[in-house]
Amino acid sequence: MRADAQRNYDRIVEAARMAFRERGYDTSLDQIAKDAGVGPGTLYRHFATRDDLIDAVMKAWVDHVEETADKALTHEGGPREVLLNWFEEYVRLISVHKGGPAKITGAMGDDASPIRTKCQVLQSAGGRVLDRLRDEDAVRDDVTPLQVARLVGGIATVADQSELDLVAVRPMLEVVADGLLK
Amino acid sequence: MRADAQRNYDRIVEAARMAFRERGYDTSLDQIAKDAGVGPGTLYRHFATRDDLIDAVMKAWVDHVEETADKALTHEGGPREVLLNWFEEYVRLISVHKGGPAKITGAMGDDASPIRTKCQVLQSAGGRVLDRLRDEDAVRDDVTPLQVARLVGGIATVADQSELDLVAVRPMLEVVADGLLK
DNA sequence: GACAATACGGAGACTGTCTCCGTTTAGCAA
C-alpha cells in the first residue's frame, strides 16, 4: 500500500472510532470522511461498506476480548460466579459502541458477514469459559457456544436499545446462567 | 374527523400494513403514501413519526395478543410446557414484521414510546401467564414480567436479525424457561 | 349557494449514500 493510502486509511479508522463511540454505528460516513480530512470517495475505496469500516475499527478490540476471557477463566468462585462474571464482561465488550450488540449478535453465525472474524473470536472466548465449566460438570451440555452467545447477546441488544445499565441487566443474566447450570 | 380524512387514514394504514409485512419497518414512508394514493404531506399530517404509523398498524393485532395469552393459559401440560408454549407464541406475535422484535422490545418499559400501549398489552398478557405459574409455585418470584418480556424479546430480536426459525429458537427459550422455573 | 374550516398533495429543501472521473501524488527507473 502506498504511503499516502496508509495514512488516509489510518485517519479514517481513527475518525470512525471516535464517531461510532460518540454517535453510534449509524452516523454519517461522509461526515467521518470529513472528520478524517479526506473525500468520501477515499473512504468508500478503502471500505466498500459500513460493516467493513466497523470491522477495521474492531481490530484492536479483539486482543482485549482474548485478555478478558483469560481473566474470566481465572476468576475465583463457583461456576455460577465464573459464568456470570463472563456474561457481564461479554455484555460490556460488545456494548462499547451504541448499536454494537445488535450488529455483533446479528452477525453471529453468519459466515458471509464482514465482521465474522470478530464474532468467531468472541464465540471461541466464550467457548473456552464454557469448556472449563463443562470439565467441572457444572453446565448442561446440549447447548452450543453460539446459542449462549446469542442468548447473552440478545440481552445486551435489549439493554443497548432500552439504555439499561449493568445493574438492570444482571437479573436477566442470572436467569440465563441458572438455566444453563446443572 | 372529516370523511375524506378518515378514508385517507384508513388507506394509509392498510398500505403500511402490507409494506411492513413485505419490506420491513424501514421501508420508505413516501412509498407507502404513494401506495395509498395520497401525497406525503397527507401521510405526515396523520402520522407525525414512523412509530405513530406502526402504532396504528398494530391496533388490530392487540386483540390477537389477548386471545393468544388466553389460549396459553388453558394449555395442557406442566408449568414448563405452559411457559414454553407462551414463549413461542410471544416470539411469533412480535415477529409478524421484520424489525418488529427490536422495535417492540426496545420500547418495552419506555413510557414515552408511541407504541407503549402495545407493549403494556404484551406485558400484562405475559404477566397473566406468569401469575398462573406463580399460583402453582412453579416459577421464581424475584423476576418481573418486564424482565421476562425483555429476555424473550431479546431472543426474538436475535432470531429476527439472524433469520433463525422457531426450531433454532426453541433451545434458547428452554434455557430461559429452565432458569425461571423453580 | 356561499363560506369557513379542514384537508390535500406535490414541489422542494435537506441529509445521507455512493460513484465517476478529471486531477494529483508517490515511488521508481534512467
Place this chain on the structure above:
DNA sequence: TTGCTAAACGGAGACAGTCTCCGTATTGTC
C-alpha cells in the same frame, strides 16, 4: 533530478428517503 506511470485522491453530482410549506381543493354547515 527528472520523467513517467500506476495508484490514489476528492469532490461534484446522481439518487433515495425524510419532512415541510403553502397554494389549491374539498367538506359540511348555515
